[in-house]
Amino acid sequence: MTSPPAARPYVLLSCATSIDGYIDDATDERLMLSNDADLDRVDAVRADCDAILVGAGTVRRDDPRLLVRGAHRRADRIARGLPESPVRVTVTGCGDLDPTARFFTVGATDRIVYCASGSVEKTRHRLGERATVVDVGDPVDLARALADLADRGVRRLLVEGGARMHGQFLTAGLADELHLVVAPFFVGDGRAPRFVGEGRFPWHPGRRARVLEARQIGDVVLTRYALSERCEAG
Numbered sequence: 001m002t003s004p005p006a007a008r009p010y011v012l013l014s015c016a017t018s019i020d021g022y023i024d025d026a027t028d029e030r031l032m033l034s035n036d037a038d039l040d041r042v043d044a045v046r047a048d049c050d051a052i053l054v055g056a057g058t059v060r061r062d063d064p065r066l067l068v069r070g071a072h073r074r075a076d077r078i079a080r081g082l083p084e085s086p087v088r089v090t091v092t093g094c095g096d097l098d099p100t101a102r103f104f105t106v107g108a109t110d111r112i113v114y115c116a117s118g119s120v121e122k123t124r125h126r127l128g129e130r131a132t133v134v135d136v137g138d139p140v141d142l143a144r145a146l147a148d149l150a151d152r153g154v155r156r157l158l159v160e161g162g163a164r165m166h167g168q169f170l171t172a173g174l175a176d177e178l179h180l181v182v183a184p185f186f187v188g189d190g191r192a193p194r195f196v197g198e199g200r201f202p203w204h205p206g207r208r209a210r211v212l213e214a215r216q217i218g219d220v221v222l223t224r225y226a227l228s229e230r231c232e233a234g
Contacts, residue, residue: 009149010175011044011135011174012157012179014159014179017182019183019186020186022187022192023195026191032181033181034181037218038222042071044073045067046207047070047073047076050087050191051086052085052086052089052159053089053091053160054089054090055091057164058161060098061162063102064102066103068084068085068159081157083108084108085107089111089114089149090113091136091165092116093115095123104130108133111130111131111170112132112149113131115133115137116136127199135177166177170201175225176230178227182220209227211223212224
């Protein structure tokens with residue numbers, strides 16, 4: 001007898017911040033918070049996931065590729081009968097996405113756009129065959145998106161940002177694990193985006209998240225937090 005599909009994938013959030021909690025500065029240039037060794041670690045995490053999710057704002061601002069970079073990791077995925085890189089996923093309320101962005105044009109992985117009901121037809125017309133556009137209610141219902149991903153065989157989802165996406169997953173209690181990297185400098189600019197904004201989070205002084213690991217990687221520090229009972233300790 002086969003097991004029923006999971007209600008939702010295992011959700012792992014990944015973020016790098018400055019000491020004072022910023023994920024970027026207020027300039028047009030992308031702020032490098034990580035280092036080569038940590039970027040390689042993130043690549044290994046990507047290779048172990050079925051899908052990678054970023055918000056539409058991140059697609060517009062950073063134009064990410066969201067691909068597994070290491071040739072040996074891509075080869076290992078192929079040997080396991082998987083595509084070279086995980087499925088790429090984004091979430092949008094307004095459907096304002098550029099069909100020429102690297103998210104839609106680089107690599108041969110599947111792309112899924114979870115969209116608010118009122119913008120579905122516009123988004124499908126804009127993107128054409130570059131992505132599968134899925135209606136997840138209005139406002140966007142992340143739990144509904146996760147259920148759809150589970151139905152598509154996604155068992156492990158990596159959420160790489162941005163701040164709004166991280167905040168929504170955390171406040172909704174839909175995250176199982178957090179990888180938080182802290183870079184050894186300050187940003188100190190209130191115009192810059194922070195890791196998350198205000199909200200009612202399931203973890204507070206009366207309910208602390210569990211630390212799984214704290215590790216120095218070059219000049220940054222990685223802390224892994226368990227955010228649910230589903231979180232693997234290994």
